Amino acid sequence: MARFMHLISIDDLSKDDIMHILKRAEEFEDVARGLKRSKLLEGKILANLFFEPSTRTRMSFETAMKRLGGDVINMTAQEASSIAKGESLADTVRIISKYVDVIVIRHPLEGSARFASEHSEVPVINAGDGAGQHPTQTLLDLYTIMKECGRIEGLKVALMGDLKYSRTVHSLIKALNLFNNEIYLISPESLRLPEEFLEEIKAKEVTLDEVIDKIDVLYVTRIQKERFPDEEEYKKVAGSYRITAETLKRAREDLIIMHPLPRVDEIDVSVDKTKHAKYFDQAFYGVPVRMAILCEVLL
Amino acid sequence: MARFMHLISIDDLSKDDIMHILKRAEEFEDVARGLKRSKLLEGKILANLFFEPSTRTRMSFETAMKRLGGDVINMTAQEASSIAKGESLADTVRIISKYVDVIVIRHPLEGSARFASEHSEVPVINAGDGAGQHPTQTLLDLYTIMKECGRIEGLKVALMGDLKYSRTVHSLIKALNLFNNEIYLISPESLRLPEEFLEEIKAKEVTLDEVIDKIDVLYVTRIQKERFPDEEEYKKVAGSYRITAETLKRAREDLIIMHPLPRVDEIDVSVDKTKHAKYFDQAFYGVPVRMAILCEVLL
Amino acid sequence: MARFMHLISIDDLSKDDIMHILKRAEEFEDVARGLKRSKLLEGKILANLFFEPSTRTRMSFETAMKRLGGDVINMTAQEASSIAKGESLADTVRIISKYVDVIVIRHPLEGSARFASEHSEVPVINAGDGAGQHPTQTLLDLYTIMKECGRIEGLKVALMGDLKYSRTVHSLIKALNLFNNEIYLISPESLRLPEEFLEEIKAKEVTLDEVIDKIDVLYVTRIQKERFPDEEEYKKVAGSYRITAETLKRAREDLIIMHPLPRVDEIDVSVDKTKHAKYFDQAFYGVPVRMAILCEVLL
Numbered sequence: 057m058a059r060f061m062h063l064i065s066i067d068d069l070s071k072d073d074i075m076h077i078l079k080r081a082e083e084f085e086d087v088a089r090g091l092k093r094s095k096l097l098e099g100k101i102l103a104n105l106f107f108e109p110s111t112r113t114r115m116s117f118e119t120a121m122k123r124l125g126g127d128v129i130n131m132t133a134q135e136a137s138s139i140a141k142g143e144s145l146a147d148t149v150r151i152i153s154k155y156v157d158v159i160v161i162r163h164p165l166e167g168s169a170r171f172a173s174e175h176s177e178v179p180v181i182n183a184g185d186g187a188g189q190h191p192t193q194t195l196l197d198l199y200t201i202m203k204e205c206g207r208i209e210g211l212k213v214a215l216m217g218d219l220k221y222s223r224t225v226h227s228l229i230k231a232l233n234l235f236n237n238e239i240y241l242i243s244p245e246s247l248r249l250p251e252e253f254l255e256e257i258k259a260k261e262v263t264l265d266e267v268i269d270k271i272d273v274l275y276v277t278r279i280q281k282e283r284f285p286d287e288e289e290y291k292k293v294a295g296s297y298r299i300t301a302e303t304l305k306r307a308r309e310d311l312i313i314m315h316p317l318p319r320v321d322e323i324d325v326s327v328d329k330t331k332h333a334k335y336f337d338q339a340f341y342g343v344p345v346r347m348a349i350l351c352e353v354l355l
Numbered sequence: 356m357a358r359f360m361h362l363i364s365i366d367d368l369s370k371d372d373i374m375h376i377l378k379r380a381e382e383f384e385d386v387a388r389g390l391k392r393s394k395l396l397e398g399k400i401l402a403n404l405f406f407e408p409s410t411r412t413r414m415s416f417e418t419a420m421k422r423l424g425g426d427v428i429n430m431t432a433q434e435a436s437s438i439a440k441g442e443s444l445a446d447t448v449r450i451i452s453k454y455v456d457v458i459v460i461r462h463p464l465e466g467s468a469r470f471a472s473e474h475s476e477v478p479v480i481n482a483g484d485g486a487g488q489h490p491t492q493t494l495l496d497l498y499t500i501m502k503e504c505g506r507i508e509g510l511k512v513a514l515m516g517d518l519k520y521s522r523t524v525h526s527l528i529k530a531l532n533l534f535n536n537e538i539y540l541i542s543p544e545s546l547r548l549p550e551e552f553l554e555e556i557k558a559k560e561v562t563l564d565e566v567i568d569k570i571d572v573l574y575v576t577r578i579q580k581e582r583f584p585d586e587e588e589y590k591k592v593a594g595s596y597r598i599t600a601e602t603l604k605r606a607r608e609d610l611i612i613m614h615p616l617p618r619v620d621e622i623d624v625s626v627d628k629t630k631h632a633k634y635f636d637q638a639f640y641g642v643p644v645r646m647a648i649l650c651e652v653l654l
Numbered sequence: 655m656a657r658f659m660h661l662i663s664i665d666d667l668s669k670d671d672i673m674h675i676l677k678r679a680e681e682f683e684d685v686a687r688g689l690k691r692s693k694l695l696e697g698k699i700l701a702n703l704f705f706e707p708s709t710r711t712r713m714s715f716e717t718a719m720k721r722l723g724g725d726v727i728n729m730t731a732q733e734a735s736s737i738a739k740g741e742s743l744a745d746t747v748r749i750i751s752k753y754v755d756v757i758v759i760r761h762p763l764e765g766s767a768r769f770a771s772e773h774s775e776v777p778v779i780n781a782g783d784g785a786g787q788h789p790t791q792t793l794l795d796l797y798t799i800m801k802e803c804g805r806i807e808g809l810k811v812a813l814m815g816d817l818k819y820s821r822t823v824h825s826l827i828k829a830l831n832l833f834n835n836e837i838y839l840i841s842p843e844s845l846r847l848p849e850e851f852l853e854e855i856k857a858k859e860v861t862l863d864e865v866i867d868k869i870d871v872l873y874v875t876r877i878q879k880e881r882f883p884d885e886e887e888y889k890k891v892a893g894s895y896r897i898t899a900e901t902l903k904r905a906r907e908d909l910i911i912m913h914p915l916p917r918v919d920e921i922d923v924s925v926d927k928t929k930h931a932k933y934f935d936q937a938f939y940g941v942p943v944r945m946a947i948l949c950e951v952l953l
Contacts, residue, residue: 111733119753133732134432135410143617154639155418318741340752433731434709442916453938454717
């Protein structure tokens with residue numbers, strides 16, 4: 057019996073659900089790496105409904121499905137825009153849910169994944185809906201921490217960059233809090249974590265300098281130019297929230313650096329070769345995690 | 356031995372051919388629903404050449420092929436426009452027919468599917484060519500009637516909306532006439548069925564009010580804004596050709612409502628929950644029907 | 655043991671490597687034609703990263719992979735342009751190489767395939783990088799000659815059209831030279847083969863008239879309008895480098911005509927029906943050749 061039919065928000069999952077998925081993901085690692093074959097999802101079809109592009113997310117869902125023997129149908133960008141013009145999302149989802157076994161949806165509007173799930177005859181997985189949720193990203197973030205730090209509880213985790221608008225950060229903070237981690241917030245004045253989160257969770261606002269020698273995880277996100285009134289201000293801020301090999305001199309041996317990607321300048325390429333860099337592994341971990349989720353809703 | 360190599364026009368099929376496909380489709384329903392596995396088309400490859408987008412048609416062909424164990428290669432929209440600029444359709448089809456086992460083509464120009472079939476080494480299926488034909492739509496319409504009314508002969512069928520330009524309506528009318536159904540036409544003055552059809556088939560022009568209590572099938576199509584000289588006129592007409600739950604009060608218990616989709620406003624969402632609404636099932640029926648067609652040309 | 659991990663340039667291959675691939679391709683012909691089934695690459699995934707469209711190349715790679723039981727993930731054009739804006743090619747390749755087993759890349763910039771291979775954990779195959787290389791095209795050209803002329807050595811081969819900018823021609827000339835063929839060059843003054851090639855290889859500049867009665871292979875390429883300062887000049891030149899059935903009257907019985915396609919006007923359709931026309935077969939031969947290459951790097 058599946059623990060959930062749809063996966064819309066990380067908030068819908070209990071601590072136990074999360075641990076269940078992470079453990080299942082671990083069993084799929086060899087399949088995800090192409091080292092072991094599986095036909096668990098043979099005969100199943102996934103529809104990727106991406107109303108905005110997200111290469112990594114779409115491709116890793118496609119890889120997850122195909123490595124498990126399933127198949128994938130992608131809606132094209134042109135089809136998406138043609139649908140956006142002429143048909144309700146409800147009708148589209150209703151019809152496509154008659155063709156396939158599971159729908160993965162990405163949509164610019166918050167709430168659209170939940171809305172889609174209400175009109176679907178098959179499981180719907182939210183692959184990001186605007187300012188809303190992106191639960192598979194949160195699960196793969198937790199999985200990365202579990203794999204690279206050995207646990208997901210009792211860690212010191214610093215989140216750095218745009219803490220105001222980043223959907224990824226908001227979901228991750230809640231999950232980290234659920235598992236009793238110590239959370240540090242590092243952001244420019246104008247991109248601080250919204251008050252509503254601070255009421256719910258325990259987190260300290262710090263500078264990277266204050267915590268670099270004690271944190272286990274440094275989660276970096278992009279600071280977007282569009283958030284600033286002028287280019288000068290942006291450059292100044294972005295420059296001081298940039299990680300280089302130099303920045304990491306005082307870091308713990310086993311500090312891991314994560315990033316949801318794509319990165320632009322916020323992590324210098326000099327960091328890539330250090331043992332701290334885990335953001336590319338993090339991207340890979342999306343595959344076994346999505347395998348676990350697909351099996352949960354499909355089997 | 357296949358009954359036909361290509362499927363270009365519904366007119367190419369005899370009554371017997373049509374019945375053969377509908378019966379075969381019925382055998383594929385469980386596979387289409389993902390309840391039963393099949394590898395009938397394993398090793399076969401279908402190329403979707405869509406020179407204009409048509410989400411439902413493309414996706415249901417892809418589902419049909421994949422649920423039968425076959426595989427699909429989609430031409431992208433960018434590739435389509437690049438071909439449109441630099442290469443003849445004949446050359447494109449000639450080459451792609453050397454890669455795959457069957458070609459499904461959608462093209463804005465009438466006659467292009469037939470033209471493509473003349474340059475292909477493998478079967479070509481017409482998925483709509485401009486004002487021309489869309490035979491798999493007609494077959495799935497007939498299949499829907501067969502499944503939902505229990506037969507496709509001796510029924511009272513009303514076609515409503517744009518009867519002048521709708522390719523779907525023109526093909527369906529001919530097929531309905533072939534099977535001796537009583538046909539009612541409901542359309543605004545300016546969107547009446549062209550004379551040439553009325554000479555060939557028996558059909559009465561009526562109002563919905565006149566026939567709502569006796570028809571078995573109400574087939575609704577969209578009235579497009581572009582057909583009207585001004586917005587006011589369009590709104591007035593569209594408003595009076597709109598189906599609501601209210602409209603159906605005097606309808607027979609077993610009336611079914613069909614629509615080729617996408618719909619905009621011509622069927623109110625209040626109708627969706629009534630037992631009359633069959634347009635979403637109709638969309639699903641495209642899968643087993645296309646399975647039957649693919650098997651006919653491929654095996 | 656694979657002879658090479660990546661396939662970036664034809665220059666990376668020895669004569670022996672080339673012969674090895676051509677022979678292997680021959681074994682795959684029946685599978686390529688769909689006459690025989692194979693599961694050699696079952697469980698393997700190929701990612702097509704096309705940063706510019708190339709229908710034939712992409713589709714023939716997809717066919718090759720799928721006919722061998724493997725699967726394919728295509729990056730969409732929208733994703734490509736979104737990557738072009740926001741992320742380095744190095745990061746994209748690094749991540750995608752964690753999802754799949756082999757990457758096929760097409761990119762407008764020369765050198766990008768080699769660059770990609772340096773950041774990939776899996777084999778990278780160059781499917782054309784700007785003015786750079788397109789080694790699978792050269793291999794399928796050689797394969798076509800081998801199949802249609804019975805050998806790839808000691809032949810008289812004329813290359814005609816744009817010999818200055820054509821990447822295809824440059825690679826092929828080197829390969830033909832490697833196998834001791836006699837090379838004739840037929841081009842307008844302004845589109846002559848660059849000096850650097852003439853120093854390396856033996857080739858004679860001739861007119862078609864001078865050699866039409868003795869050549870074994872006539873390889874035609876497109877003359878692009880953009881290369882000429884004015885339309886008049888272009889028309890005059892293009893007109894005199896055009897092949898018609900008439901042109902071939904004095905040709906040897908067994909002359910074969912090749913073209914990398916798409917063609918525009920440089921080969922008249924009247925030639926298509928002659929026994930000389932091999933350009934469509936050439937397109938097909940891309941499939942077994944790419945099968946051989948995929949097996950080389952994946953098994």
